[in-house]
Amino acid sequence: MGVRIFSRWGGAALLLAAAACTAGPDPDDPYEATNRSIHEFNKAVDRNALRPVSDVYATAVPRPARTGVSNAVSNIGEPVAFINHTLQGDFDDAGATFFRFAVNTVFGFAGLLDVATDAGIFERETDFGETLAVWGVPPGAYLEVPFFGPSTERDLFGTAVNIGINPTTYLLGGQESLALVGAQAADILNQRQEFGAIIDALFYESADSYTAAKIAYLQNRAQATAADGISEDILEDPYAFE
Amino acid sequence: MHSNELSRRTLLGAVAALAVAPQLARAATTDQAVSFVNQIVGELMQIVRSSQSQSAALRQFEQMFDRYGDVPVIARSVLGQPWNSMSGGQQSAFVTAFRGYVANKYGSQFREFQDAQVQVTGAKDFGERGLVVSSRVSYAGSSPVAVDWQVSDRSGSLKMFNVLIEGVSMLTTERSEIRALLAQNGNNVDALIADLQRRGA
Numbered sequence: 315m316g317v318r319i320f321s322r323w324g325g326a327a328l329l330l331a332a333a334a335c336t337a338g339p340d341p342d343d344p345y346e347a348t349n350r351s352i353h354e355f356n357k358a359v360d361r362n363a364l365r366p367v368s369d370v371y372a373t374a375v376p377r378p379a380r381t382g383v384s385n386a387v388s389n390i391g392e393p394v395a396f397i398n399h400t401l402q403g404d405f406d407d408a409g410a411t412f413f414r415f416a417v418n419t420v421f422g423f424a425g426l427l428d429v430a431t432d433a434g435i436f437e438r439e440t441d442f443g444e445t446l447a448v449w450g451v452p453p454g455a456y457l458e459v460p461f462f463g464p465s466t467e468r469d470l471f472g473t474a475v476n477i478g479i480n481p482t483t484y485l486l487g488g489q490e491s492l493a494l495v496g497a498q499a500a501d502i503l504n505q506r507q508e509f510g511a512i513i514d515a516l517f518y519e520s521a522d523s524y525t526a527a528k529i530a531y532l533q534n535r536a537q538a539t540a541a542d543g544i545s546e547d548i549l550e551d552p553y554a555f556e
Numbered sequence: 557m558h559s560n561e562l563s564r565r566t567l568l569g570a571v572a573a574l575a576v577a578p579q580l581a582r583a584a585t586t587d588q589a590v591s592f593v594n595q596i597v598g599e600l601m602q603i604v605r606s607s608q609s610q611s612a613a614l615r616q617f618e619q620m621f622d623r624y625g626d627v628p629v630i631a632r633s634v635l636g637q638p639w640n641s642m643s644g645g646q647q648s649a650f651v652t653a654f655r656g657y658v659a660n661k662y663g664s665q666f667r668e669f670q671d672a673q674v675q676v677t678g679a680k681d682f683g684e685r686g687l688v689v690s691s692r693v694s695y696a697g698s699s700p701v702a703v704d705w706q707v708s709d710r711s712g713s714l715k716m717f718n719v720l721i722e723g724v725s726m727l728t729t730e731r732s733e734i735r736a737l738l739a740q741n742g743n744n745v746d747a748l749i750a751d752l753q754r755r756g757a
Contacts, residue, residue, distance in 0.1 A: 428697070436699040511665065522736035529732060530724045537723020542680065542690075543702055548725050549685040552633035552717055553710045 343528070344455050352458040353524045357517055359461065360506075368506035380504045382426040387501040388437060389418050389425025390494065394480050398440045402448040407438040440538075442479070443472025447539045456528055464531035584709045586679035589687040592714045593705045596624050597674045597691065604669050613666065618659035626708070626715035627655050633717075634731040638738065642745055653749045656756025658730070671695060674703075686710075686717065 343349065372380070392415035399408035414430040414437065422429045431437065446468050447453070454467030465473065477483070486494060506513065520526040536545040584592075603616050621627065631654040632639045632647075639647065672693050679689040686708035694700035706718035718727045734748075741747035 431697060431699070511668065515665075520736075521733050521740060525732040525736070526729060529728050533720075533724045533728065534722050537702070537720075540723070543723070544680065544688055544690070544704060544720075545723060546682070546685075548720070548723065548728070549682055549688065549706065550633075550718075550725075550727060551684045551686070552629050552727065553708065554684070555629075555632055555639075 342456075345457060349456065349458040349528075350524050352460055353527065355460060356458065356463055357523065360513070360517060364502070364506050365510075368503040368510075371500065371503040372507045375500075380500070380507070383497050384501045384504045385418070385422070385428045386425040387494075387497050388428070389415065389422070390482050391480075392418075392437075393482070394476060395438065395440050397479060398442055398445045398476075399438065401442075401445045402440070404440075404448075407440070410435055411438055441469075441472055442475040443469035443535075444538055446472055447535070453532070453535070456532065458524075458527075464527050466532075466535075469535065584687060584707070584714050586681055586687055586689075588714060589679045589689050589705075589707050590676055592624075592707060593679075593689040593691065593716075594676050596620070596705070596716065597676065601669075601672075601674060604666050604672075610664070610667075614659060614663045617663035617666070618656060621659050622655060624716050626711050626717045627651055629711060629715075630658075630717055630727065630730075631655070633727060634734045635738075636731065636735070638743075638745055646745055646749070649749050650745065650752075653752035653756060654734075657752040658756075660756045669693070688720075 392411055396408055396411045396415065399405070399411055414435055417430045417433075417435075418425045418428055421427075428437075443466075451468050453469065457465045457467060457470055459465050459470060462473070482494065483491070516526055516530065517523050533545070533548050536548060537543055540546070599620060600617075603613050603620070606613065608616075628651050631651045634654070635650065639650075642650065672695055674691055674693050676689060676691045679687050681687050686706050689705040689707060691703045691705065692700040693703055702720075702722050704720040704723075705716055706720070707714055707716050709715070718725060720726070737751055738745070738748045741751055
């Protein structure tokens with residue numbers, strides 16, 4: 315109940331802020347021209363750096379080791395997911411996330427092994443952008459962010475808060491946080507490898523990769539907060555063709 | 557005694573008929589949609605797990621898409637307005653080319669699903685927007701992927717007209733793709749058809 319009252323006011327304030335920002339020629343994508351050039355930049359980063367370096371990483375480091383590093387990075391992110399699930403009033407996912415963190419930290423050697431997933435308790439990914447969505451904050455304009463890729467005004471703000479509320483940011487010392495940055499970079503290289511076929515198809519085989527990425531991002535985000543995982547706005551009736 | 561038994565049976569039958577009647581009056585039921593998607597998934601996994609060549613699998617996949625998918629409705633919907641100014645011959649050529657293009661594009665990713673388990677979890681009626689059957693595709697050691705099937709019987713029998721993977725609609729995605737291809741082909745539908753034929757070959 316407290317969350318709901320807060321959401322109404324927080325949502326209204328941010329809605330006004332978002333409305334002020336989104337006044338532009340195309341209400342669906344007011345920053346399209348800028349977004350498209352950033353998209354080309356991101357593709358160039360992928361083509362010239364991320365993909366080739368990821369290939370080197372995959373060749374040099376065997377898969378179990380890569381998965382271990384990625385598991386550890388995911389595990390360090392669980393407390394933030396726990397905070398967000400709680401803020402969303404989703405105590406089911408908050409409980410599962412807490413359980414995963416405890417089990418993987420204790421029995422999975424500080425998260426190197428994802429024993430919780432092996433037991434059927436899957437990661438419930440979330441972030442502060444999703445929390446804002448649950449609170450009723452509209453996404454605002456679509457944005458392509460250099461190096462980060464697709465986002466929205468709401469989600470970019472959410473990403474910043476998400477980084478800010480991570481307890482490990484404050485608990486780790488200088489050398490440890492440097493190690494964490496390294497592990498996070500390795501995790502990105504591994505993800506580029508694991509989702510390679512999908513990313514290649516989206517970036518290099520789409521006739522309009524900017525729009526393909528935008529649709530995929532926006533519809534996937536809408537689904538994440540929809541009841542039963544089905545966003546009614548996305549369902550269409552192709553039989554009503556004129 | 558005998559007639560008494562009969563009348564009781566008649567009565568039971570009437571009650572059963574009453575219970576069934578509202579479902580018959582409505583179009584397809586969620587139960588029908590679930591078994592329809594189960595049938596699609598079963599055949600799909602058979603193709604995916606078979607040891608046949610990629611080209612043979614793609615041919616089978618295209619036949620499946622033709623049989624279970626409402627291909628003309630999907631094709632017309634993703635093309636949009638240009639459909640209306642096409643001749644009947646162009647329209648049917650477009651539908652055939654689109655079918656091959658889709659089968660090739662999505663079918664060629666199929667080996668990725670070889671070790672997957674697909675579980676149909678339920679269905680929900682969205683009225684004019686058809687029935688949505690939900691399924692989970694799971695792999696050992698990773699989170700399951702949500703795949704939703706949008707089906708309808710408005711073309712006469714139950715047909716699948718959209719698939720949503722983790723919320724991402726194939727209708728929306730392909731509409732953007734086909735429009736971009738049309739623009740690349742100088743807004744010439746015959747050139748678009750030839751392009752799709754090449755991509756589906």
